[in-house]
Amino acid sequence: MSDVLPQPQQVSSQEDAFFDLGPDTALVAGEGTGRTERWLRATLGAATGLPLAPSAGGGGAIRLALDAGLPDEGYRLVVAPEGVHLTGGDAAGLFWGAQTLRQLLGPNAFRRAPLPDRRWRLPLARIEDAPRFRWRGLMLDVARHFMPKDGVLRYLDLMAAHKLNVLHFHLTDDQGWRVEIKRHPKLTETGSWRARTKYGHRASPLWEDKPHGGYYTQDDIREIVAYAAERHITVVPEIDVPGHSQAAIAAYPELGNTDVIDTTALAVWDTWGVSPNVLAPTDAVLRFYEGVFEELLELFPSEFVHIGGDECPKEQWRSSATAQARIEELALANEDELQAWIIQHFDTWLTERGRRLIGWDEILEGGLAKGAAVASWRGYAGGVAAARAGHDVVMCPEQQVYLDHRQAPGEDEPVPIGFVRTLEDVYRFEPVPAELTPDESGHVIGTQANVWTEVMENQGRVDYQVFPRLAAFAEVAWSALPAPAERDYAAFERRMAAHYRRLDALGVDYRPPAGPLPWQRRPGVLGRPIDGPPPNK
Incomplete structure (x- = not known):
């Protein structure tokens, strides 16, 4: 028992x-x-x-x-x-x-x-x-490396086994567009594949010199959503605007800042990082994405729709006469407010259709859109600010629950990325910051673990990074645990001894407690380790 x-x-x-x-x-x-x-x-x-x-x-x-x-x-x-x-x-x-x-x-x-x-x-x-939080999520990035439909269905089963109930589906990014939009067919014809892929961190000299791609048809999406609903899991789609949009611009060059660069020369990005190529702040671009969201709303019945809003470089807007004219027309102070204006546009648009916008915590910059919820990834600070302003928050700080980060400091750890986040570290994660009042804490509607797949080229790599840490996260999201320092990690480890046998039966290629197995290692593949303990804020 x-x-x-x-x-x-x-x-x-x-x-x-x-x-x-x-x-x-x-x-x-x-x-x-x-x-x-x-x-x-x-x-x-x-x-x-x-x-x-x-x-x-x-x-x-x-x-x-x-x-x-x-x-x-x-x-x-x-x-x-x-x-x-x-x-x-x-x-x-x-x-x-x-x-x-x-x-x-x-x-x-x-x-x-x-x-x-x-x-x-x-x-x-x-x-x-009964659960502690109503949002117990896993964010799965299928844009950087595509996960075929059967793999997504498998992950829904794994989520259900851990009593997780929100799949945050990261469908678009610079490196690929993964959902069929019938009125804009080039998004998948062109935007769903790239000619080659960086192998390892973006500083790595290694390349996988073959095309990578894939996308979900609308019937695939309907199947995924229905399969999730049978398991009481809500699928929240993410379409990233206005940054992380190079795949869309490669498909439709008019979406980019055409008065600054030759957008017809852009291809789907084949490396990692933050692309400087962002959407133009024009009415035509807004209408284009309204069409995208109109089709998405027919596919996803979720209350929330995620619009990204993160990591949007402003250099092209600063150089764009079109963008500067829009700032002057709207009497905005700067490019941050221009981004906020775009987010507020889609917040209003979604609200009018009975949905709610959620975005990464950058949507706080330049003014938080009315009615929006915040996914706080850059530490706790964005979530604290949003909760104090009366906005709902999903806590997913990079320093705590980014499962692409390495699990140990050892040299055998494959493609080491970011901070060391052990199984115990995840078990001691606390989603509700202590500085919030009880009323403010009520705006923390839940938490999610994020899985960015730049260095996860197949199902085995995803499994290795996600498990067993997702089991610890699931307990944090579900159970009424004491304060982090008072949690009985030894007792959790004893329960994990039994849980590893369940994962074995499910065929999960998890990281063993003693370290990676020989075939789980990636010798010579450059990562991006960060030395020292991760900051908590």
């Missing part, structure tokens, strides 16, 4: 007492429990080989029900000698309870087919649980 992850709020159990599942065990679904019923029958049925029929046959039953008296996303799991009662405060809570049920059955319940001669038993127990 001590192996459940994330850690439940309340657990009581009986030692050496079990309910055994067998061929006659039923799965009985109450009203409103259909999603969890389908998931349990498909997932546990595949792993155990048991039919889990809808009517009892003498082998006890797993009974599913809803009880509005339980908290949102909360659940109660009771395993008794005659069977299991799993009750959710809502459909999502019931599903999260099913994740706990799966863990109690042991690591073989995470396989896709039954192993021979296995006994399926649940310890007698009572668990009551």
